[in-house]
Amino acid sequence: MTNLTPIMEKTHAWATGYAQRKGYKLNPDQEMVQLVVEGLSRNREELGRQYCPCRIVSGNVEQDRKIICPCVYHHDEIKNNGSCHCSLFFKQ
Ligand code: SF4
DSSP states (O other): OOSOOHHHHHHHHHHHHHHHHHTEEEOSOHHHHHHHHHHHHHHHHHHSSOBOTTSOOOSOHHHHHTTBSSOTTHHHHHHHHSBOTTSOEEEO
């Protein structure tokens, strides 16, 4: 991971801690992690919430709540596919 802004560092630290707490791991591909962390951080800065960068933000607050990372879908996605839709969190 290179050239992380402070907000990206914070997001990365959060994702690392979250993965550990839940028994997941981050994608071993650091470049992919960096891309997702960048997208999450951008959404946090520009939209005020850490929306999933791999899904469409609709503008409907209720609907969009579901895609604030960690989204409501990720446990099932990791269980069924080995990783979440963005390939940020992986099965151990
Ligand atoms: S798919 Fe879900 S858990 Fe994975 S990065 Fe996007 S919001 Fe986060």
